[in-house]
Amino acid sequence: MKPIVLRAALGAALCCAAEASVFPQADVSTATIKGRVMDAQGAAVPGATITIRNLSQGTSRSAVSAAAGEFQIPLLQPGVHEITVEAPGFGTQVLKDVRVTVGQTASFDVKLEVAAIRNEIVVSGSGPLVEAQRTQQANTIEAIQIENLPNPGRNFSSYVFTLPGVASSDAPRVQGGARFNFGSSGFSIGGSNGRTNLITIDGGENEYGSGQQRIVNLSPEAVQEFQVNRNAFAAEFGFTAGTAVNVVTRGGTNDLHGSAYAYFRSQKTSSRNFFDRSDRKSFDQQVYPGITLGGPIRRDRVFFFTSYEMLRSDAARFRSYTSSSFLRPSPAQAGVLDRLDAAPDPEVRRISSDLRDALTTAPSIWPATFQMLRDNEGSFVSPTRLHNWTTRVDYHPGARYRDYTTLLSWNHVFGPRFVNQMRVQVSPGNSSRQLPSQPESTSLLIGGFGNFGRPFTDPFNTWQNRYQGEEILTWIKNKHTFKLGGSYRPVSYRVRNELWFSGEWTFSSGAFPLSLAVKPADRAAFAAAAGTLAAATNLSSLEAFNLGLPASYRQGFNNPEWRDTAQYLGLFAQDTWKLHPRFTLDYGARFDFDGEPAPVPHNRYVSPRLGFAWEVTDDHKTVLRGGGGVFYSPVYYQVVYVTNLLDDSGRYINQILRSALDATNSAAALWAAGVAAGKLPLRALAESDLIARGVATGRGAANRVLFQADPDYRNNYSIQGSLGIERQIAQDLGLEVSYQTYRGVHIQKHHQLNYR
Structure with missing residues (x-):
C-alpha cells in the first residue's frame, strides 16, 4: 500500500503573559486560542485587536475583543505562534513563541499598559505543565518525542505505549474468549481488545471497519504529533467504545527544507533468536531509507510537504518438526509399552513392538509423514517490502489533503461568535488481498503440533469504498461554547473469502483410544495384557494423522463473494x-x-x-x-460478512461438517477415500468426490455449518x-x-x- 496522506497541526505546551491555562477538545485537528484583554487595574478593554500569526507559514488570524474584553480565535494550525494585542491608548503587547497542540484551547489574560511604546513579552515555549481546564484523561505525543524516542518498527502508533494504562492488544490474554483472526489497532487502553479505538488522521477516519487501522505504515517522519484521549472525552468524539486518537501530519512552511535518512539494523549486529537452532544464524535485517521535502508553493498562502520511506525488512522464520518429542510415544504410552515388554508371552511382546512402531513417526515407518514434516521445517526469510509516500498540500485559509484517500476541509468564521467546519473524505478502492501459497493443497490441523497446507481463510480479498462527511457549528456566547455537529460515514463492502474451500482436516490429541493403533486381530490380546492402563491412554494428534483418524472434516462450496453497504x-x-x-x-x-x-x-x-x-x-x-x-x-464488519457468507440461504457458501461419530461417511471414511484416490493428504477433495460418495453439498444439506447473528x-x-x-x-x-x-x-x- 502506498499512502499519500492528509494533514493538520503541530504542538507542545502553551505559555502566555500573565495568566495562562489550557484545556482540550478544541477540534480533532486544530487548536483554539482565547482569553481576555484588560488594563493594568484589571478592567476590561473592549475593541482591542488580537492578531495571531503562524510563524512557520506566515499566515495570520485576527479578532476584536468584546465588551467584556474577551476574544476567541479557533481553527488554528497547531505549532508556534506570535500573538499581538493592540488597543488605542495602550502599548502594543507581543507574546512570542506561544505553542499550541492539537485539540487544545489555550486561554490567557493579557494586561495592557498605558504607554506610547511597544512592549514585547518573550514567552517560553515550554509552558505550564498542568492543563488546568482539561476535563478528560488525555495526553499529547509531541514532535520532540517522535523525533527522539526509538521506534524500531517504524510504526507511528508505537508511541502510544509510552502512555499510562496502555498494553498490546495482540496478547491472547487481552483478546480472551472473543479473539478471532483479524488485526486490531494494536493497542489496548483500559483493558479493551483493541478493536474499539478511533484513530483519525487530520480529522479523517483511519478505519477499516474491523477495528484495524486502514493506514498502518504512515512514516513517523510524516507525523507531527497526536493526541490520545484515554477516558471520558467529549461528545464530539464518536464511533468508539475505547479511545480517540487524533493524528496530525506535517505540513510545509515558508522555508524550503528537506532531509534524507536511513535506519539500518544489520544482520551482523542483531542477536540470534532463542528459537533459532540452525547451524548458522538466520538472516535477519531491516533497512528504512527515506526522504522528506517541504516548503512554499506560494509564500504565506500555499505549502507542500512530502515524505517517502521504504520498508525493507527480512525477518528470520524457523520451524522444526522432525526433532520434536511428538514423534515418539508419550510418557503415558511408554508406560503401556513397558508393561507389554515385560509380559512373559512372546506374542504380547510382538504386539508391543508393532505398537511402538505405529506410535513412532520415523522415515522408515511413516515416510510420507516424515517427508511432509521435513519439507516444512528449516530456516526461512520472510521479506516485507513497503513504499510509504505521504503528501500534503495546504492552501490558506482552507486545506486540501490526499491519501489513497482525499480529505477536503473547509473552515469558515461567521463573525466573532460563529464558526463552521466541514470535512469530506473519500477513500475509494481500499483493498486487502491475501492469496494462498499452495492453492491446490488441503488444510491439515494437527493439534498442538502444527498446521500444514492451505489456511482455511485463504484467499481473502476485500475491497471497500469509505466516505466521510462532517459538519460542525460552534457558537460562542458569554461563558458558553456550544457545539452542534454530525458525521455521516457510508461504506460499500465487497468481500471474497473462500472459507474452508480447501477442506480442513482436524486431528486432535485424546480423540481416539490407543487400541486403534493396534492391528484389529491383536486388540483382544492387547486389551487383556495392558488392562486398565491402556483404557486410560489415547493417541496424540500426530499419531491420529498417521493412522488416518481425523476428528472432524469441514469444507465449503458455492459462492464466496458478498457485497453490501x-x-x-x-x-x-x-x-x-x-x-x-x-x-x-x-x-x-x-x-x-x-x-x-x-x-x-x-x-x-x-x-x-x-x-x-x-x-x-x-x-x-x-x-x-x-x-x-x-x-x-x-x-465489526467481519460479523456482518461472515454471517452472510455462511448463512443458510444458499446464495453464498454451503459448508459441510463430518465428525468421527458419523455412522456413514465419517471424517475417517472420507479421509480413507481421499487417500485411495491419490489426493490426500496433500490435495483437496473436489465437490464431485463428495457427491460420488453420497455426501450432499448444497443448501439444506445434513451436517451443514452455519454462522448467524x-x-x-x-x-x-x-x-x-x-x-x-x-x-x-x-x-x-x-x-x-x-x-x-x-x-x-x-x-x-x-x-x-x-x-x-
Missing part, C-alpha cells in the same frame, strides 16, 4: 460552560445510528458525556478533574469514568494521580448451537 450517522451537541474562573464544566450527548447490512439489525443509541475541571489553587498548578460517559462503536445483536459499548488530581511540583516536574474505570458491554463473542 453500511450507513453510519452520528449527531452530537455539547457545551463547555465556564461556571467560575476556576471551574469548567463539559457536558453533552450523542445520537448514533448504526445501519449495518442484514442480518445485523439497525441500532440507535444515545450516549451522554460529562466532565469537569476545578483549579484548586489560584496559581494554575493544581487541578482536580473528572468525568464519565457512555461510548458506542460500530459492529443474534436477532437482538447490539453494538458493543463501554461505560467510562475517571477522577484525578494533578500538581506541578517544579518547572519541569509534575505529579498526577488518577482513577479510571472501564466497563465493556455486548463484546462480540461466538457461541455454538444446534441449528434446527
